Amino acid sequence: MATHAISAILSGQVPVGSPVVVQGWVRTRRDSKAGLSFVTVHDGSCFDPLQIIAPADLPNYASEVVHLTAGCAVRVSGELVASTGKGQTVELRADRIEVVGWVDDPETYPIAPKAHSFEYLRTVAHLRPRTNSIGAIARVRHSLAQAIQRFFHEQGYCWVHTPIITGSDCEGAGALFRVSTLDAVNPPRTAEGGIDFDQDFFGHETFLTVSGQLNAEAYCLALSKVYTFGPTFRAENSNTSRHLAEFWMVEPETAFADLHANADLAEALLKFIFRAVLEERADDLAFFAQRIDKTCIQRLEQVVNAPFERMDYSEAVRILEQAGRTFEFPIHWGMDLQSEHERYLAEDHVGRPLVLMNYPKAIKSFYMRVNDDGRTVAAMDVLAPGIGEIIGGSQREERLDVLDARLEELKMDKNAYHWYRDLRRYGSVPHAGFGLGFERTVSYVTGMSNVRDVIPFPRTPRSADF
RNA sequence: UCCCCAGUAGCUCAGUCGGUAGAGCAAGUGACUGUUAAUCACUGGGUCCGUGGUUCGAGUCCGCGCUGGGGAGCCA
Numbered sequence: 001m002a003t004h005a006i007s008a009i010l011s012g013q014v015p016v017g018s019p020v021v022v023q024g025w026v027r028t029r030r031d032s033k034a035g036l037s038f039v040t041v042h043d044g045s046c047f048d049p050l051q052i053i054a055p056a057d058l059p060n061y062a063s064e065v066v067h068l069t070a071g072c073a074v075r076v077s078g079e080l081v082a083s084t085g086k087g088q089t090v091e092l093r094a095d096r097i098e099v100v101g102w103v104d105d106p107e108t109y110p111i112a113p114k115a116h117s118f119e120y121l122r123t124v125a126h127l128r129p130r131t132n133s134i135g136a137i138a139r140v141r142h143s144l145a146q147a148i149q150r151f152f153h154e155q156g157y158c159w160v161h162t163p164i165i166t167g168s169d170c171e172g173a174g175a176l177f178r179v180s181t182l183d184a185v186n187p188p189r190t191a192e193g194g195i196d197f198d199q200d201f202f203g204h205e206t207f208l209t210v211s212g213q214l215n216a217e218a219y220c221l222a223l224s225k226v227y228t229f230g231p232t233f234r235a236e237n238s239n240t241s242r243h244l245a246e247f248w249m250v251e252p253e254t255a256f257a258d259l260h261a262n263a264d265l266a267e268a269l270l271k272f273i274f275r276a277v278l279e280e281r282a283d284d285l286a287f288f289a290q291r292i293d294k295t296c297i298q299r300l301e302q303v304v305n306a307p308f309e310r311m312d313y314s315e316a317v318r319i320l321e322q323a324g325r326t327f328e329f330p331i332h333w334g335m336d337l338q339s340e341h342e343r344y345l346a347e348d349h350v351g352r353p354l355v356l357m358n359y360p361k362a363i364k365s366f367y368m369r370v371n372d373d374g375r376t377v378a379a380m381d382v383l384a385p386g387i388g389e390i391i392g393g394s395q396r397e398e399r400l401d402v403l404d405a406r407l408e409e410l411k412m413d414k415n416a417y418h419w420y421r422d423l424r425r426y427g428s429v430p431h432a433g434f435g436l437g438f439e440r441t442v443s444y445v446t447g448m449s450n451v452r453d454v455i456p457f458p459r460t461p462r463s464a465d466f
Numbered sequence: 467u468c469c470c471c472a473g474u475a476g477c478u479c480a481g482u483c484g485g486u487a488g489a490g491c492a493a494g495u496g497a498c499u500g501u502u503a504a505u506c507a508c509u510g511g512g513u514c515c516g517u518g519g520u521u522c523g524a525g526u527c528c529g530c531g532c533u534g535g536g537g538a539g540c541c542a
Contacts, residue, residue: 030501038501051502069493087502107493107511108476113503114491116477119534211542237467238540249542339538392542437542450535451542462533 007046009080009090016090018080022050023100025130026072028113029065037065039097041074044135047283051083051091052076064099070113071130073101118453125457125466133292136284137454140277141442147276148229148250151269157225157252162212164231167204168416175235176207177245208233212251213433214367214420217396220253220431221423227252229438237461241450244439246459253433259369259378259395260310262432263355266382266391267308269436270353274300277445285445293447300445303384306352313337313359313376316345323349336363339388346383354383366406367420368394369430380434387444393434400424 003021008014024043031037035056042049054065068074078094085091103109110124111131121128128134152159165179181201182188188196197205212228219226228251235245252265278285278300288296311319320331320341329338337345337356346354358371359379368377382391397403403424407414414421442454452458457466 028502030499030504032499032501033497034500036500040502053500083500085500085502105476105493109493110476112477112492114477115503120477123534232542234541236540239467239535240538240540241536243541247542389542435542440542 003075005045006041006043006048006050009050009092010046010048010088014080016080016082019077020080020092021075021077022052022092023075024050024073026068026070026074028070029068031066037061037068039065039068039074039076041076042130042135044129044138047132047136047139047287048088051085051088052078052097053081053091053093054097055094058094058097060097060099065097068099069103069106069109071103071106071109071111071127072099074098075100118448118450122452122458129456132287134453136281136287137442137446137448138456140281140284140446141454143277143280144273144442144445145229145438147273147280148269150276151272152225152227152252155225155265155268157227158219158223160212160216160219160223160226160228162209162215162228162230164209165202165206166209167202167206176210177233177235179206179208210234211249211435213253213435216251216253216433217431218419218423220255220433221427221429224255225252239461241452242440242443244451244455244458244460245464247451247455248438250436250438251433253431255429255431257395257432258430259357259380259432262393262395262434263308263310263357263380263382266355266380266393266434266436267353270382270390271304273441274445275304278304288446288448296445296447299385303353308382309350309352309354310357311345311350311354312357316341316356319349320344334360334362342381342383342388346388347385352385356381356383364394366410366412367396367403369397370402370406378432382434384444387440390440390444391434391436393432395430395432398424398428398430400428 003023004014006022006024009020009022014020022041022043024041027040027042027049029037029039037054039052039054040049041052054061058065075098076092076094077096078092080090081093083089083091110127116131118133121131121134129138149159182195182199188199190196200206209232211232212230216226216228228249230248231246232249233246236243254261254265278297285297314333316337317331317333320327323344325344327338327340329335329340331341345356357378357380358376361370361375361377364377364379368379370377378395380393381389384390397406400421403421404414407417439451439454443449443451446454448454452460
């Protein structure tokens with residue numbers, strides 16, 4: 001007999017009266033003197049567990065079934081029947097319950113059938129996917145990742161696998177993790193006494209990537225529309241609910257595109273993936289709305305339905321100056337916006353997602369295209385109510401002379417960027433792209449307040465267990 | 467990295483004035499019941515984060531360290 005996913009059974013794909021087999025883990029057991037036990041089993045295929053009716057005449061009823069506890073693995077076969085109780089439409093009347101794996105010591109099983117704090121669950125990261133919350137997050141994360149791939153594929157974008165190990169420390173974003181096979185205790189030395197990286201695996205210093213953007217630009221200027229989607233690494237000692245040392249990022253790059261096309265793409269992407277998760281994971285979202293964040297569903301629907309506001313940085317500064325409220329950081333043209341400013345703009349002023357564009361040159365990266373005014377660059381941030389910056393991007397500087405001037409201005413080493421400069425020497429075209437932090441997106445969708453709970457095994461300063 | 471807060475039973479927490487520890491949930495046993503975060507009774511369960519100090523006596527007060535959380539900065 002074939003096994004069934006609980007999702008298939010609960011969604012009505014299996015007719016009542018069918019023989020079925022399910023495999024999964026016990027969540028709760030309740031015994032009844034009426035001659036049966038109720039055992040709820042989940043297999044991760046959907047939010048809800050399946051209720052198993054275990055009649056007392058099962059051969060192993062007294063010896064095994066009444067000793068089932070949370071976490072036990074079981075294989076159950078029987079007949080799917082209409083439920084006479086409330087809370088479910090169908091249930092499985094078992095004619096056989098095989099205990100595949102017992103729980104050693106139920107008292108110390110870390111996932112007791114009760115409420116747990118997320119802080120505690122992080123200390124049992126290998127078992128926490130068995131909880132309602134973390135299971136739901138895993139399914140939502142998958143749904144979003146699949147939607148991202150589908151969106152770009154349908155739009156004609158090519159998924160480019162940019163390298164994890166990078167040879168340059170010049171990607172311009174944050175501290176790097178070194179990749180080395182040298183003996184850390186007693187490394188080879190140069191004549192001057194420094195570490196001799198000539199003898200390292202790659203013959204020079206290497207690091208984990210902090211962004212696939214520069215590599216993606218190379219493929220963009222050949223395949224026109226490309227994106228990367230993979231892990232990135234930042235060795236910054238930042239301890240917040242929005243930062244991880246290892247996180248996933250989506251980075252599209254489009255040739256012959258300007259900043260406005262870039263903003264259009266960002267808006268279309270967010271709407272597409274939010275619509276997908278609303279359709280595919282209604283069960284999990286209902287749980288988040290009930291237990292985690294009451295507004296999470298309406299927030300998604302708002303993003304899907306409302307056009308994003310577009311606004312220049314300079315106009316945003318004017319609005320903030322006239323906001324009639326005192327900010328902790330007083331606003332003036334030229335400064336980077338603080339989260340309090342972003343929050344005011346997105347939540348109070350426009351009340352829906354907002355694309356801020358054309359920031360002062362001095363506060364943005366070297367690769368962003370200098371505007372005709374000479375003091376701003378074609379950068380954009382997408383600000384979402386409730387979370388702040390979710391996307392950062394720009395039109396790239398495609399003019400070699402302007403790029404060189406910027407490198408010089410920032411006292412950066414031109415030689416280190418020889419291949420990146422080549423792209424401006426051979427058939428350069430206007431192009432643009434952005435980065436979407438995947439964990440922040442999952443946080444936004446689920447209402448989870450800490451990105452450590454939306455990635456399976458979080459890596460943060462002083463923490464890389466499991 | 468900076469500023470605040472916390473660390474006591476498997477989990478979430480209480481613990482007054484410094485006098486060797488308590489609740490709820492979970493677990494075990496039993497009662498009851500087509501139950502559904504079931505209910506009721508009973509039972510077991512403690513290196514009070516570590517370390518040094520003050521004291522006749524420290525979960526409690528003080529120093530140092532470790533761990534976790536929140537906020538800030540930086541960003542995605």
